[in-house]
Amino acid sequence: MDLNLDAPHSMGTTIVGVTYDGGVVLGADSRTSTGMYVANRASDKITQLTDNVYLCRSGSAADSQVVSDYVRYFLHQHTIQSGQPATVKVAANLIRLLSYNNKNMLQTGLIVGGWDKYEGGKIYGVPLGGTILEQPFTIGGSGSSYLYGFFDQTWKEGMSKEEAEKLVVKAVSLAIARDGASGGVVRTVIINSEGVTRNFYPGDTLPLWHEELEPQNSLLDILSSTSPEPMST
């Protein structure tokens, strides 16, 4: 098996952004892979752009870090110049401008989420190519393929904060169970008028899905006590 440690650092990833009544919840896994090796099993893919706007990153780690650094800088200037906190729409559009104008060189899918006093909680998806789409919820990353059906069935308008966060954690943990490039812990960020809350759910607190085993120290502990039948010729 070729590990290919020289492969560019990519975040296999599952990222999720969901609006609820009063704010937004952003969620992500924590696995960064280099080829087949997990380079960072506890990365933080939800980065801060301003006090009230956060960004979920997926795709190339380098590209997404550079885009978020630039946009954070522009938003800081914008805040100083306008005298008030930047709106989520402005942040998302800055992300979109960078993504679209450099579409040939960048490979990163982003989800912008936040709360401002004009529009309330908003989620904007900026996938590969640089489209901008305002949506009540959005998913991204390689693990998102496994979540389209789940969200179609489970999503509903006007959830409470607890319901929304539970939905996000369940979604990310389902994707982690099925996507090899997603794993580690589930991180969530809740943004509303009161402020920002960061939460962290280690792997062993997540529910177990179909055919998943409980974490063990050694698999020898759970092997059946009866010895296997000898093969008959």
Next chain:
Amino acid sequence: MVVVKRFVLQVHRKSDMSKAVVDLPPKGGFSFDLCRRNEMLISKGVHPPSFRKTGTTIVGLVFKDGVILGADTRATEGPIVCDKNCEKIHYIAPNIYCCGAGTAADTEAVTDMVSSQLQLHRYHTGRESRVITALTLLKSHLFSYQGYVSAALVLGGVDITGPHLHTIYPHGSTDTLPFATMGSGSLAAMAVFESKFREGLTREEGIELVCEAICSGIFNDLGSGSNVDVCVITKGHKEYLRNHQMPNPRTYVSSKGYTFPKGLTEVLTTKITPLKEKVEVIEGNDAMEE
């Protein structure tokens, strides 16, 4: 008053080689004469030398009072070990050091460049350098070269905001971690860290764990070997422990020694051929104008 003298000492070998003299005037522009020769060599199976890489195991961890960096000391050129005791822990600032894996020239050049940039920055600001500054300078440089500058770094240091440890990948992405490994031996070293690391190690425990991780790389990875270098950085103090462990000593040493005294090789004949006529430079009367 400088006398320019050039001559060659030629020892006659038993078979006399015929002398071919080519008298062509020098042409301008590029000369592609050697390209045909290179193609011929490649077709015969002679490959050009590969560039020098540091196969490497480099590690870093954060302990109670600061950070500890560790590295092996083998530099390879393809399958050959070209340097058995190279230095992979580079100086960035008095309170910041950086281990480098990948192409040796790239890691040296990029760390030297950032080190000078930081020194100028220190003169400008009048303050101790911060690790995050070095991180941003390194990551922007590497990103702008889109991964072609093949430098994978473990950057560690202690500044006014506390101890920091970062990994930087050739494409420009960075991670901030409590313990990190890079290089071809990173998997072996990471296995050691994952089983034995915990928060709040003491200095002795930290150094021992780092040495164990590097040794794991040295003995289980072909691209890493020789000795263990360790660098301990704490608030206001740093210790560069060069060759802290040397688990690969030279086991056989010839009793006769390895130097060859003069006179061991028989000289048959000696012929001195001056390449150019002796040129005498006489100092002119008029000195050069300022």
